[in-house]
Amino acid sequence: DYNITEKEKVILNKLIQGLGYKQIAHECFISKETLNSHIKNIYKKLDVHSRGEVAAKFGSLLDN
Numbered sequence: 001d002y003n004i005t006e007k008e009k010v011i012l013n014k015l016i017q018g019l020g021y022k023q024i025a026h027e028c029f030i031s032k033e034t035l036n037s038h039i040k041n042i043y044k045k046l047d048v049h050s051r052g053e054v055a056a057k058f059g060s061l062l063d064n
Contacts, residue, residue, distance in 0.1 A: 002045045011038050015051050016059045 004012070007028070014024045025035040048054050 004042065004045060008038055008042050008045075011035065012042060012054065012058070015039070016055045 010028060011024060014027065019027070021032060021035055021039075025032045028035065030038075042054070043049060046054060046058060048057060
């Protein structure tokens with residue numbers, strides 16, 4: 001367990017689906033700054049440094 005919140009799981013799924021940051025922020029009803037904060041937290045929790053690493057390591061574990 002990586003202590004990923006429900007909001008972070010939603011964001012992760014959208015990242016893996018290839019949505020852009022602006023679109024993710026819009027769909028999650030948050031600002032781009034708040035999204036960036038969530039993404040930094042996600043990357044730290046998962047010990048990754050890019051969207052590609054997230055998709056490669058964890059894409060199959062998340063709901064589509």
